Amino acid sequence: MTRDADQAVACTRLVYAFGETTAVDGLDLTVAKGEVFGLLGPNGAGKTTAIRCITTLLPVPARMVRVFGRDAAKDAMAVRRLLGYVPQQLSADASLTGRENVALFARVFDVPRKERAERVGQALTAVDLTDAADRLAGTYSGGMVRRLELAQALVSAPRLLILDEPTIGLDPIARTGVWEHINAVRAATGMTVLVTTHYMDEADQYCDRVGLMHHGRIRALGTPAELREGLGERRRAAGAAATDPLPTLEDVFRDIAGSGLDEKSGDFRDVRSTRRTANRVG
Ligand SMILES: Nc1ncnc2c1ncn2[C@@H]1O[C@H](COP(=O)(O)OP(=O)(O)OP(=O)(O)O)[C@@H](O)[C@H]1O
Numbered sequence: 508m509t510r511d512a513d514q515a516v517a518c519t520r521l522v523y524a525f526g527e528t529t530a531v532d533g534l535d536l537t538v539a540k541g542e543v544f545g546l547l548g549p550n551g552a553g554k555t556t557a558i559r560c561i562t563t564l565l566p567v568p569a570r571m572v573r574v575f576g577r578d579a580a581k582d583a584m585a586v587r588r589l590l591g592y593v594p595q596q597l598s599a600d601a602s603l604t605g606r607e608n609v610a611l612f613a614r615v616f617d618v619p620r621k622e623r624a625e626r627v628g629q630a631l632t633a634v635d636l637t638d639a640a641d642r643l644a645g646t647y648s649g650g651m652v653r654r655l656e657l658a659q660a661l662v663s664a665p666r667l668l669i670l671d672e673p674t675i676g677l678d679p680i681a682r683t684g685v686w687e688h689i690n691a692v693r694a695a696t697g698m699t700v701l702v703t704t705h706y707m708d709e710a711d712q713y714c715d716r717v718g719l720m721h722h723g724r725i726r727a728l729g730t731p732a733e734l735r736e737g738l739g740e741r742r743r744a745a746g747a748a749a750t751d752p753l754p755t756l757e758d759v760f761r762d763i764a765g766s767g768l769d770e771k772s773g774d775f776r777d778v779r780s781t782r783r784t785a786n787r788v789g
Pocket residue numbers: 525528529530531548549550551552553554555556557776777
């Protein structure tokens with residue numbers, strides 16, 4: 508343990524390259540205990556790579572990533588035990604029931620045998636899937652699958668929940684449902700949440716702080732209100748009228764990422780990942 512055990516996540520000049528492509532390029536990021544932190548950025552900004560470094564799925568040198576003070580390079584098992592992770596790609600098995608899917612995660616994450624059945628039931632209740640728990644996941648809607656994956660991540664009672672685009676491909680009602688369940692668990696447990704999303708309205712509404720990532724690094728950091736007000740001030744200093752509407756978080760995003768947001772809708776990787784989610788139990 509180190510002095511920064513008060514920080515849920517601390518990345519210090521984190522660098523990660525795939526061959527010639529530097530996906531994360533000197534990322535400095537701290538997530539405080541108990542907060543909901545949103546990592547935003549255009550496609551290819553390096554968000555998923557950063558998250559995979561934090562979850563220890565990608566190897567990093569010592570002193571670049573700490574989770575509650577544990578070094579991801581030196582103490583990977585301890586880091587894994589502290590976190591729950593909902594990846595972008597499908598992690599539920601369509602041929603198992605909801606309960607069996609969550610029970611599998613309980614075994615993998617070493618939930619004590621005697622407590623397993625109860626903890627699986629609690630995780631399913633937390634995401635409102637009790638009634639559907641004994642149906643095959645293959646019969647679930649997209650929103651139910653996302654909630655099931657949330658239960659899988661919650662069954663080990665993580666201190667840090669990491670979600671990579673938890674609501675991509677869901678309709679607005681299902682999106683709200685996912686967030687309500689995240690918030691309810693957070694209120695009950697004090698868990699820290701690190702989330703990536705492309706939905707600016709969600710970041711604005713649900714995140715305590717956001718970091719806008721571009722080309723592998725954080726380019727703007729603050730509460731959604733601070734970032735919006737900061738852009739408003741810069742615009743007024745540049746001659747905008749005081750009566751102009753306040754900027755949105757999307758305006759802040761465009762200001763930093765330029766055309767990145769526009770490219771998103773036609774981007775192959777984005778389309779693929781949206782489809783993957785939409786068809787995830789197909
Ligand atoms: N397995 C891989 N092999 C090679 N390059 C990769 C790999 N994964 C990611 N990259 C590259 O690293 C860069 C960052 O990708 P990453 O997926 O981290 O971005 P992102 O911000 O999560 O994007 P998205 O919003 O589309 O999920 C991109 O240039 C991407 O093409």
